[in-house]
Amino acid sequence: MVGRRxxxxxxCDMYREPGVAVGSFLFNDHNPHIAMKTTKIGNLEVELYDAxxxxxxxxxxxxxxxxxxxxxxxxxxxxxxxxxEKTIRFIRVGKPDLAEKELDxxxxxxxxxxxxxxxxxxxxxxxxxxxxxxxxxxxxxxxLAKVLELFKDxxxxxxxxxxxxxxxxxxxxxxxxxxxSFDDATVKEYYDQLxxxxxxxxDAIIQGDESDKRAEIDDITTLLLTYTxxxxxxxxxxxxxxxxxxxxxxxxxxxxxxxxxxKTFTVLEYYNAFEYIKQTTKQAxxxxxxx
Numbered sequence: 001m002v003g004r005r006x007x008x009x010x011x012c013d014m015y016r017e018p019g020v021a022v023g024s025f026l027f028n029d030h031n032p033h034i035a036m037k038t039t040k041i042g043n044l045e046v047e048l049y050d051a052x053x054x055x056x057x058x059x060x061x062x063x064x065x066x067x068x069x070x071x072x073x074x075x076x077x078x079x080x081x082x083x084x085e086k087t088i089r090f091i092r093v094g095k096p097d098l099a100e101k102e103l104d105x106x107x108x109x110x111x112x113x114x115x116x117x118x119x120x121x122x123x124x125x126x127x128x129x130x131x132x133x134x135x136x137x138x139x140x141x142x143x144l145a146k147v148l149e150l151f152k153d154x155x156x157x158x159x160x161x162x163x164x165x166x167x168x169x170x171x172x173x174x175x176x177x178x179x180x181s182f183d184d185a186t187v188k189e190y191y192d193q194l195x196x197x198x199x200x201x202x203d204a205i206i207q208g209d210e211s212d213k214r215a216e217i218d219d220i221t222t223l224l225l226t227y228t229x230x231x232x233x234x235x236x237x238x239x240x241x242x243x244x245x246x247x248x249x250x251x252x253x254x255x256x257x258x259x260x261x262x263k264t265f266t267v268l269e270y271y272n273a274f275e276y277i278k279q280t281t282k283q284a285x286x287x288x289x290x291x
Contacts, residue, residue: 066123
């Protein structure tokens with residue numbers, strides 16, 4: 001079953017300040033020529049935001065925060081098992097503080113499982129614009145709960161497949177348009193280690209000599225499981241609160257530099273504006289250095 005509650009900020013009406021070259025006819029949310037993804041989920045016809053030139057930044061923030069929670073805490077018993085394994089590995093390498101954080105996240109994971117609350121499907125819900133022709137723009141907890149209720153009879157696998165397809169498209173567009181901001185070198189390093197572990201395991205199977213490589217495989221497994229440090233999702237310094245603060249600070253910075261309301265931007269406009277400010281600031285510093 002899908003989740004029930006998450007606190008997010010509602011989408012604002014579209015608004016554009018004059019004289020700012022970050023929006024255009026193509027990137028306007030009310031542009032009738034923009035076609036969103038329409039798909040069949042069970043007996044429901046669902047319209048989804050699946051492109052950065054149409055996805056409102058407020059929805060993207062809600063979507064990303066839900067994925068952040070899902071990555072850190074998880075939504076099901078498979079994530080519960082991962083927390084246990086990572087706790088053991090952190091204890092083995094002498095990092096009890098990180099093991100303690102994993103156990104705290106495990107506690108929240110168990111709560112999610114018991115209450116049928118899935119951050120993964122809340123992320124999907126944030127991307128839903130229409131269901132059977134009815135538009136859903138309320139991103140309040142009650143608004144999201146209404147959308148989630150529509151999918152109560154939908155198999156989890158089907159919702160996961162829909163989310164992964166849209167997520168892949170959005171990620172590819174972000175990496176294409178803004179490679180400096182979304183091309184994470186640490187992810188590449190992680191997959192290099194994963195590839196090395198896979199090759200060692202295949203080599204051991206082919207040669208029939210697993211014992212010689214078992215220790216090396218286990219070392220890489222520990223490295224992979226403990227590659228990212230567990231984050232706190234409780235208290236005043238939780239990742240959720242920090243993520244919201246970072247978003248608000250970013251909006252404040254864009255507003256001060258461009259005299260706009262960035263919360264009305266699409267994802268493409270939002271990050272384009274951010275890169276525009278970085279570029280102009282760099283040029284201004286270079287010019288000042290020459291004088």
